[in-house]
Each structure stands twice: as structure tokens, then as C-alpha cells.
Amino acid sequence: MNDIAHVRPRIRHLTSVHRVEDTRILHRECASLVRAGHDVALIAGRPAREPLAGVRVVGVGLPRNRIDRAFRLSWRVFRAARRERADICHFHDPELIWVGLLLKLLGCRVVYDVHEDVPLQIMNKWWIPWYARRFLAWGAAVAEWIGGRAFDAIVAATPTIAEKFPVAKTVVVQNFPEAEIAQRPEPVPVEERRYAFAYVGGLKAVQGAREIPEVAAALPEGARAVVAGWFDDEAVERDARSSEGWPRVDYLGGVAHERAIEAIRDAVCGIVVDHPISNYLDSYSTKMFEYMACAVPVVCSDFPLWVRLVGDADCGITVDPMDPRAAAAAIEKLLTDPDEARRLGANGRRAILERYNWETEFAKLDALYPRLV
Template structure:
């Protein structure tokens, strides 16, 4: 059987893109897939044919190299011909595996690497430009040698036009959902799921909750995802100060099947990203997940986001750093159930016809077939 090794030293094993979409799709297509990734708050208990999941304990940044060395030895000794890597930090390993160990390496790009690197800081200082140039140069040199690059966003390719490696777009669209008949929460519910960070609107969401309560609205805000300790402390203090313990719930990380049910029972989805380089042109996956369950949403007012809303009539754009503006739009939606339904129905129609995983799964399988045929 055709063997594939999928590896991530950053993402948990049950990451939506890595496990639920790509690993399962490849296993269903007849590949024998082994996934190595980080442990999660969920234990792997699925019985999926052709799919084995192995987890590693998380380590400190200082000990990250030990994980890399472990991954390298696993991949080097593996009988798998195709190695599918998901993190920039694993790219040097992929380069060595391709050049010296004759593996076929697929590199899966989840983020705009140059933009992410530019936003990083070392000891509170931006990374020096000479280092940025060196890092992007080395990245391209290594990508030139792998078998294929998979992009999670179309615009990522613009940085790699001078790289001749096979390039394929595989977007983070959700699985095709049947119409959801689940009853909504009795209390009007706002929901956010994903990475938790200041630049992803965490503090703005709390401020919106404060403003809604101040103006007399009954509601609940569900924030789903792993919350960093500093933000958990911030949220706890904020909830106590403004008496929001009943309205705001930090749910923690959920598996995909659980998350979909939370979405389906909610009334408005949130995606309040700040205008940083890595977000300005990258549509958040959660928007397509909201569409899949007919959930209207409030979204940052960036150009590509605005175009999506104009095209689909499924949400509302706002200045994500102005809680009063966000609150006003939420109030208008909460006061107008017909408008909620109109936006939600439009989103679901576009989910059925365009924004679902079946369209992307074909691209992934075709890429693997072409790599296998060229072996």
C-alpha cells in the first residue's frame, strides 16, 4: 500500500486541516497514513481505516530541537515515500529528507511566512531586515527542492513565483454539511472559535460583551479555543469587574464535531481580526464554517473580506478595533431575526455550491497521484 507520513511539531493531532481534512481524505483515498503531531486535550479514539495517529508531548521552545530531531529520525527510518510537513520549522528537515534520503516531501503552507516573520519580535525588537532577507532566501532555496508546495490561501503563491516546484492551492473549506435542524440556544448567542490572541479580537469581544450588558441585552458569548494564561487572567478580572461571569464563557478547545454543534446552536459568529499583514488578505476558516451551518457573522472590514461579504451577502463587516461599532451591528442583528436568517441562508447556499471541502479534496488527491506516478 502507498504509505504517507504527515508531521507537525506545532499543531495538535486533531487540527482541523491536518487531521480531519487532509489525513482522513488521504486514508479514504487508499493511502496508508501515519500522523505524528502534538498531544491535545482530546485522545485519539477513532477507528479509521488506513490511519494511525501518534502524539508527542509538548516541549518548551528551548527544547524544540529535540522534537525536530525525533521527527527527522522517524521520517528518515520510515518506509513512507511521501512526507507531508506542516510547519516552517520542519522545512530544513524536509530539504534534507528530499535531497539525501530520497523522500518525496510535500510542504503545506498554512500562513504567509514572510508576513509572519516580519511581525515577529526578539526581546521586543523587530527582526532585523538582513535576517528577514536571509530567512526568506533560504526558505525559497529549500522549497525549490521539495516535491510540492500546498498553499492554504491563493495569494501565498505571489511570494513564490520564482520557485518552480509544483504548487497547488488547497483551501480550508469545511466539510459539506446537510442543513442543520438543531434548536438554537434560548439565549441569543455570540460565538468565536479559533486561536486566542489580542490581534484576533479577544479584548474587543470582551468589551462588546460589556457594552451589550450595559445597554440591557440578554445574551451569552462563547469563546472557544486554547486561551493563553495571560489572557485567561485578563478575562477573569474583566468578568469580575463588569459582572460578566454568566454572559462570557471560555469554553476551551473542542474537536471539530463538537464545534459544529456549538456553531449550529448559536446566533451570530464573530471574526474580529486586527489589520496585521498576515490577516489582511487571508480569509479566516471560521467564516466558511459559519456559512456551513447558516450562521450570520460579524467580520473585520478588510478589502478581501468586504468582497466576500458583497459576493455572498452572508455577513456584516465592521472596524474590528471599534467595540461600539461592533456592538451596534450586533444589536441590529439581534433585533432582526429575519435579517439573521437571510444572511445565514445566503451563506449556506454558497457553502453548498463553492466553499466546501469536496472541491479541495480532489486537488489534494490529484497532487498525491501525480507525485506517486513520478516516483
């Protein structure tokens, strides 16, 4: 038998839009692949960086604006992928579909990681003029249809997204938290936690950035909240900071993933008050599962999908996301009944260990690459 050395393919993850520290891209996919022994680097639209989470980062610079990001920066991402002599390019942004097609023509294996329902996402982008949204959404749908047939594989973040792509080449890899988080010792007793609720993640208007401080304002005297994440709009940030409840919020800003987990574990519950827009109604919220992994109850929007998930796991309370007083009432119920908070938190933790964990999802990603080469 010939003694042929097995050479692992060079895998390069590409993003021009997401932050280098993105939980799904860096901490889950890339870091997990490195630990599994793959040759992996992350090419990102950021300045050159030292390795993060054990992952080599190839920075290609910052964009000047959205147009610059879509063209000049995307071209730099393409050139970096060529310099890296990547065998497999796994990209994460619809803006890079044209880059993926070029790389495919040049002989690279290409994977498109679809985080969102892009046409629906475009229809909900406030900064795009209303008369242009439908046309751009149609263009995105056509681009994804072409990419779905040209690329070697599609990685979909949810089953709903997967339905839009060819079944034979689509793998669903959901953005669930690591089981290790749920395996940690129990957080401090509910009665000793510093915060009534925690929120981690993006701070967009449609993610409840204005409602979150209003929830804090409606809580009993002395109750405080902790918030970790980035505002994407100055007007939204200005409104949140001028809210009556903002002095009762400990705002951490954008912090490392581990620091966000610590904040969650020091809260009685975690909240997700995404607005009922089409892009959210049929998708899961990553932060909801992180709250469950940290053994804290979830207080979340009463979308039918989320109502079923929370009900099946018996891990929280669903509320009208547009009514801050309803969310505050649910949190107050948990504050006054710590035994119930403990029970719901334990149920959520159990669901993560048994069903909703990254290790199960990563096995599907790890098995994908060998099939491509």
C-alpha cells in the same frame, strides 16, 4: 498484460508546532486521505496517542520550549518519518524545512504545506525582539525560496501564499469547511438560540481575544456569548477573564471540532475580529467559513478582502475590529431582526455548498500524491 498490484505510497504528515487536533491537518487532510483509502499517519510533537478521527497518530513527545521544539523535537519528527519508511512526507511547519531537505536528500518525496505567509507572520510576532524580526523574516524567506525549488510540491492555503512559490509545483488547497456541515438540518430557529454570538478558534491578542468580552459587555441585557478555543498567552487570558463582559461568556476551552460546530449552530451569528495586521489582511479566516456552513451570519473585520467576500455572498456585516461597540451594534441588529439573520445565514450556507467547501479542495490534494510517485 502484466498483473502488477497497485501499492499506495506511505504518506506521513509531519508537524512539531500544531496541535494534534488541528482542523486542517487532522480533520481535513489526514482524515479525508484515510477515507479515500490512502496509507496515512500523522507524526506530531505530542505524547503517543490512540488514533484520532480514524488517523493513526505517532507522537514524539512534548517540547520544553520554542528552542527545544525547533531542534530536538524536529529531530525526533525526522527520525519518526524514517522509522515509518514514508514514501511521501507532507510537513506543515516552517521549522521543519531543514527536516524536509534532509528527507529529500534521503530519497523521500517531500510536500511543504504553507498555512501562513511566514515572513509576514514573523514580523507580527510580539515575543520576538523587534530588532530580530526583520532578520528572521529574511531568513524564513530564503529558506522557503530554497524549499520551494527543492521540494516535490507546495500546498498553499491561499492564492496569495501560492504566489510566492513556483507555479508548476504549487497547488492551492484552501481551508474550507466540509459541505456535510452545510447539508445538516437547519439549526434551531434564530429566536430560540442560546447565544447572541459564537467565537471559535485561537485566542491571541491579534485575533481579538481582549475585544471579544468587550463585545459581550456592550450587548443588550441578558444576551450571552459562547467562546471555544485556546489562549496562547497568560497575560491576554488574564485580561480577558477580568473584563466586564467575561461573566456573559460561556467559555468552553479547547474542544473537539464537532463540539465547536454545535456551539456555532446555537448562536445568532459568529464573529471574527482579527486585528488589521499584515498577516491577516490578505488571507481568509477559517472560522468565517465555518460560521457560513452553520447557516449563521458573519460579523467580521472590515478588511477589503473580507468586505468583498461577505458582500459577494451577502452573508454578514463587516465592522471595525478595534471597536467592540461597532461589533455589538451589528450583533444587536441581527438580534432584533431575526428574518434578516435567517436570510444572511442561508446565503452563507449556499455559498459553502456551491463554492467554498472542503470536498472541492480535497480533490486537488487527492490528485497530487499520484503525480509525485
